[in-house]
Structure formats: C-alpha cells, structure tokens
Amino acid sequence: MNITGIIAEYNPFHNGHAYQLEQARLRTNADYLVVVMNGDFMQRGLPAGWNKYTRAAMAVAHGADAVIELPALYGTASAEFFATGGVRLLRQLSGVQSLCFGCETDNTELLKAIAIHLLNEPEDYRLRLNQLLSEGLSFPKARAQAACETLPNGLVPKEELEFILTQPNNILAIEYIKAILREQSDITPVPCLRTDKGYHETSLNVSPDSLLVSSSESVSGNLNLSVASATAIRNVYNKQGMTSELEAALPDTSILKLQNEYGVRSPISPEDFYPYLQYCLWRQDIKLTDYLDISEDLANRIHSVYRPEFTYEELVEAIVNKQYTYTRIYRCLLHIILDMRKSTMETQLRSNSMHYARLLAFRKDSSGLLRYWNENSEIPVINKVADGLRKLRNQNCNLGVDLLEMDIASAHLYEQVVTKRYGCTAYNDFTQGVIMV
Numbered sequence: 211m212n213i214t215g216i217i218a219e220y221n222p223f224h225n226g227h228a229y230q231l232e233q234a235r236l237r238t239n240a241d242y243l244v245v246v247m248n249g250d251f252m253q254r255g256l257p258a259g260w261n262k263y264t265r266a267a268m269a270v271a272h273g274a275d276a277v278i279e280l281p282a283l284y285g286t287a288s289a290e291f292f293a294t295g296g297v298r299l300l301r302q303l304s305g306v307q308s309l310c311f312g313c314e315t316d317n318t319e320l321l322k323a324i325a326i327h328l329l330n331e332p333e334d335y336r337l338r339l340n341q342l343l344s345e346g347l348s349f350p351k352a353r354a355q356a357a358c359e360t361l362p363n364g365l366v367p368k369e370e371l372e373f374i375l376t377q378p379n380n381i382l383a384i385e386y387i388k389a390i391l392r393e394q395s396d397i398t399p400v401p402c403l404r405t406d407k408g409y410h411e412t413s414l415n416v417s418p419d420s421l422l423v424s425s426s427e428s429v430s431g432n433l434n435l436s437v438a439s440a441t442a443i444r445n446v447y448n449k450q451g452m453t454s455e456l457e458a459a460l461p462d463t464s465i466l467k468l469q470n471e472y473g474v475r476s477p478i479s480p481e482d483f484y485p486y487l488q489y490c491l492w493r494q495d496i497k498l499t500d501y502l503d504i505s506e507d508l509a510n511r512i513h514s515v516y517r518p519e520f521t522y523e524e525l526v527e528a529i530v531n532k533q534y535t536y537t538r539i540y541r542c543l544l545h546i547i548l549d550m551r552k553s554t555m556e557t558q559l560r561s562n563s564m565h566y567a568r569l570l571a572f573r574k575d576s577s578g579l580l581r582y583w584n585e586n587s588e589i590p591v592i593n594k595v596a597d598g599l600r601k602l603r604n605q606n607c608n609l610g611v612d613l614l615e616m617d618i619a620s621a622h623l624y625e626q627v628v629t630k631r632y633g634c635t636a637y638n639d640f641t642q643g644v645i646m647v
Contacts, residue, residue: 211305211582214240215397217280217296217386219248221258221444223268223464226312226437230402231273234310237400242275242579244303246296247570248285249617250624251548253292255540257478257624259444261637263645264467266571270647271463275576277645278303279568281613282620283555286544287502291555293385294392299564301395304586309390310400313383315374318401320365324375325387327361328353335360348535350381379404448477475634480540482627483547484522490546491516502545502552508534512542548620558609565610566602568592568617571645595639 214234220227235243247269249262258265266277284295300306315321327335335356342352354375358368365371374380387399438459446456451472457465468476490496491512498509508529515528522543529539544550566589572580583591592598595618602610618639625636 212239212241212307213244213303213305213579214238214242214308214310214400215244215246215296215300215303215306216274216310217246217293217300218269219252219258219440220245220265220269221248221252221440222260222460222468223265223272224438224440224443224460226404226439227269228272228461229437230310230312231269233402234308234400235273237402238308238310238398240308242576243273244300244306244579245269245274245277246280246299247277249279249282250621251282251286251544253285253287253289253541254537255286255542255544256480257483257627259447259476259478260467260471261475261624261628262570262621263637263642264471267645267647268461268464268467270571270573270645272461274571274573275579276572277570279570279617281564282548282617283550283558283613286541286548286550287555288541289382289385290388291559293382293389294559295564297386297389297393297395297397298562299567300397301393302564302588303567303583303591304588305582306397308398308400309386310402311379311383311386312404313379313401314377314404315380316401316403317366317374318399320374321380321383321399321401322387323365324357324361325384325391328357328384329388329391332360346532348533348538350376350535444477447472448479473632475628475632478628478631479522480543481522482631483623486547486623487522487543488518496546498546500551500553501542502550502555503538503542504545508542548616548623550616554612554616558613561609563609564589565607565613566590566592566598568595568598568614569644571647574646593644 216230216234218227231243234240247262247266248258250258252258262279269277278299280295280299284291287295297309300309313321338359339352339356342355343349347355354372358371358375361371366374383399383401390397390399436458443456443459446453447468452465452469460468498504498512499506511529511534516525520528526536526539526543530536567583567587569591580591590598590601595614599611599614602614621637621639625638628634629636
C-alpha cells in the first residue's frame with residue numbers, strides 16, 4: 211500500500227490546494243491521499259471560517275481519499291507541536307510512505323540540513339538564540355537569525371538562507387522534517403513549491419500571471435485556474451461574500467459551499483469568542499502560566515493591559531510588542547478559551563502516541579483504504595465519536611479519551627458561537643456521521 215499524507219487546514223479549500231493534491235498523487239504515485247486536517251480552530255489561534263465537516267467535504271470532493279481530524283491540542287499549537295501531531299498520526303496510520311507539503315523552496319536537502327541543525331541544537335546556535343531572545347526579539351526572528359549565523363557555510367548564499375528561514379511554509383516544512391526525524395519514521399518528505407504570492411498575501415491576484423499549470427501539465431486537465439492565498443480569500447469573503455474574483459480562485463464545490471454558508475453560518479471571527487475569554491480572564495482561580503505557550507512575563511503583560519471595555523482586537527493590539535507576535539498572542543488567548551494546559555501537552559507528547567484517528571470524510575470508492583487501516587494501523591480509526599469513546603475507555607486509554615473529549619468540547623464551543631450569531635442548527639459530533647463523497 212502506497213499512501214501519501216498531507217497536513218492541512220483548508221480554510222478554505224482553494225485551487226492551490228487542488229493543485230497540491232494532484233501533484234502529490236503524481237509525484238509519489240500514491241494509491242491513496244490522506245489529509246490530516248485541523249478541526250474548528252486554526253494553528254494561528256483563530257477560529258476556522260467554516261467548520262471541519264464543510265472543509266473536509268471540500269477536500270474529498272477535489273482529490274483527497276480520506277480526511278482525518280488533527281486533535282485540537284496539536285492543531286492549535288506552535289509549528290513544532292502542530293507538525294509533531296500531524297506526523298505522529300500519519301506514522302501510526304499504516305502504509306503512509308510520503309508526506310507532501312507546500313513551501314517556498316523545493317530544495318529538500320537544504321530543508322533537511324536546516325532541520326537537523328535545529329534538532330541537534332549545537333552550542334553556538336543555542337548561545338546565539340538565547341542572546342537574541344534576551345535582546346527582546348520574538349522567538350521566530352531569533353531562531354531564524356541564530357540558525358542563519360550558525361549553519362555551515364556554503365549551503366546556499368546567505369540572502370537565500372535568510373529568505374528560507376523566514377517564510378511561513380518553509381518554517382512548517384522544516385518542522386515536518388524535524389518531526390519525521392524525531393519520530394524515527396520512514397516517511398519521505400516531498401516538498402511542493404507554492405505557486406501563489408505567499409501564505410500571508412492579503413490581496414487577491416487572479417490575473418493570468420497566477421495560473422497554476424496549463425491543462426497539458428495537469429493530470430486531470432482541469433487545473434488551468436487562478437490561485438490566491440487562503441488569507442486573501444477570507445478577507446474578501448468576510449467583507450463582500452462570494453465575488454467573481456473569489457470564484458476564479460476556488461474549485462466548484464468550494465464555491466457552492468461558501469455561497470450556501472454566507473450569512474447562514476459564516477463569516478465567524480475571534481470577536482464572537484470574546485465573552486468566553488473575558489470570563490476566563492475574570493476568574494481568580496486560573497493561573498495563566500498553566501496554559502500552553504504562556505510564560506510568566508506574558509501572563510503579567512496580559513493582566514496588566516487587559517481592560518473589560520476592550521474588544522478582542524484591542525486586547526491583542528495592547529499585548530503585541532517586539533517580543534510577542536500577533537500569531538503568538540492569538541494562539542495563547544485561544545489556549546485560555548479552550549483550556550489547553552502545558553501539562554496536558556507534556557503528558558501527550560511523552561505517550562508517543564495519538565491514540566486514535568478520527569475520520570471526518572472519505573471517498574466511497576476508497577473503502578479499501580479503510581479496510582487496510584482497520585487491519586494494520588497501530589491506532590483505531592474512529593467513525594463514530596460515541597463508539598470511539600467507548601472503545602478507548604474499554605482499552606483503558608485515558609489519554610485517548612482526554613484528547614477526544616477536548617476535540618468534542620472545542621467543536622461544541624465553535625458550534626455554540628455559530629448558532630448564537632446566526633440562529634442556525636448546530637452540528638453535533640455525536641450525531642454527525644462521516645462525510646462520504
């Protein structure tokens with residue numbers, strides 16, 4: 211069995227993702243493509259624009275054979291833990307031979323060299339990193355500069371190395387490779403060069419210059435389409451709904467789902483979750499330093515700047531400084547809302563297991579993949595949440611129960627906020643079945 215894995219968020223699924231799925235199948239000669247996808251909250255600490263079932267259905271409609279949920283504890287964590295969770299899940303699903311990921315460079319050997327350097331943490335790197343952190347640099351900037359200064363000479367020109375170490379998808383690519391090495395996995399990393407202007411690009415670009423591939427280069431012959439970043443797509447959608455420019459950047463199924471959900475279940479924003487954060491910050495029995503990613507210095511800063519009259523965005527703006535980036539703050543505040551503790555992550559990491567794989571969606575003609583997993587995987591594949599909880603409890607897998615219950619609680623909160631804003635019917639993890647296409 212030759213299975214290729216992809217770790218993604220699909221917020222939303224767009225033409226660039228369809229291109230990556232097609233390239234992954236082509237370049238690895240995969241029998242099946244499995245996607246490990248975030249649930250209802252994103253790695254940058256923001257709520258998903260569309261819930262996990264909608265996004266999983268988009269992926270399966272456009273090339274994925276199965277979508278597995280990445281547990282929220284890992285899916286909302288730093289790049290290192292996000293990658294660890296995704297790679298560990300793929301490792302424990304038998305038959306996964308390759309991991310395909312989008313990045314700003316496809317120089318696999320260079321990415322491996324950087325990953326090994328950061329994994330080994332030689333003394334000169336650690337000393338320089340600590341020095342830069344003491345000078346007030348944020349961790350991402352300090353790590354990039356320390357690595358650039360201490361990596362062996364001659365890998366690539368310094369300017370190119372600086373670019374590689376500061377691009378968001380390169381950073382994730384390096385973390386994926388680190389996780390593969392740390393997990394002692396045989397999974398082969400397969401970088402796929404991004405074709406848009408970048409992850410953080412905020413404006414749409416649907417001119418002919420942004421075409422993905424010509425139809426002659428495409429396996430299916432239908433990817434002669436424009437590409438834009440998910441950030442740009444969300445910005446336009448949240449302000450204007452579906453536009454002709456957005457339609458050019460999205461596959462047909464994504465267009466239909468986004469059209470149907472606008473003003474009915476989306477858009478959704480961090481502001482909608484603010485009352486829950488305010489309640490947590492008001493409670494005197496909670497120590498902010500117990501939460502994932504929150505240091506004592508950051509906890510003190512949150513307490514010192516918080517004002518009840520702030521909006522969510524005003525609070526974030528008050529906390530952000532040279533040391534703490536927007537992404538770090540969003541992520542930390544989300545960990546408070548979702549009650550994600552450092553001790554929980556430490557215990558889960560030590561277990562060296564993801565305990566289960568929860569199936570969100572799959573293609574009906576890929577049932578052979580599910581049979582293979584049921585017979586060969588290290589961990590059970592869960593189709594129904596209630597059955598999964600029962601199985602984990604019967605196996606005395608308490609850590610698995612904890613991880614799954616955290617996902618259920620996170621999904622419940624997300625649906626509670628959506629239904630409060632739009633008055634729609636909530637999705638229920640216990641009654642919602644696997645999406646089949």
